Amino acid sequence: MRLRLDRCSLLDQVRVGESLSGMTAKWTSRVALAGLLMVASVAALALPAGANWTGTTYDYGTCSSMNRGDSSPHSFYYSKLSSPVKNAADATRQRLSYTDLATKSHSTQYATTDVVIIDKYYVSYCDVDWFDGVSGATGHERCNALTSTGKCETADVRISMYFVDLLPTSYEHSLLCHEIGHSIGLTHTSDTTSCLKPSTYSSVTYSTHDIGHINANF
DSSP: OOOOOOOEEEEEEEEOTOOOTTSOOOOHHHHHTTTTOOOOHHHOOOOOOOBBBOOOOOSSSSSOOOBBBHHHHHEEEEEEEOHHHHHHHHHHHHHHSSSSSSSEEOOOOOOTSEEEEEOOOHHHHHHHBBOOSSEOOOEEEEEEOTTTTTTEEEEEEEEEHHHHHSOHHHHHHHHHHHHHHHHHTTTTOOOTTTTTTTTTTOOOOOOOOHHHHHHHOO
């Protein structure tokens, strides 16, 4: 079952302790408190582990669009990425190399590039309440164009640099794994071994079930 929901409600979100005062607390305090993730808002939306594949939806062009990638190889264009985000994206692509979905890089962005990854200090985009150092969305993925068969031709993945600057490398790897997973066609899961489990950042890879979906569709 695929939940047809506002995409903003499906974003990774994090909240640190109320005692953390904006961006003025020490980095170490923030990291310690960042483990207190605000998952209540998405807990009811997390899909069962057995149902986290969106399939072909003909859905694109809105902040809530959810659709599967079109074909293998899954091509990427990095839009002047910071080193941490580039490294996290490369790590996810390395993990995908063990599946039936190949990936490749484009040095130029084309109309058929499957995924464009952009990292910025987002404040507003798609009416999203972006991460501000205390709480909010850390990443976003949406489909922007379709193939003739209704699959996603090209998508963008957007990453909050406020989040990247604040938290450890493992969180960045989990976030890129998660958002790239959406661009492939994976949706949220309750499986704790999967980076598609929302808001926990406890896994940096795809579960056996996720890989089953990938291998069955590419």
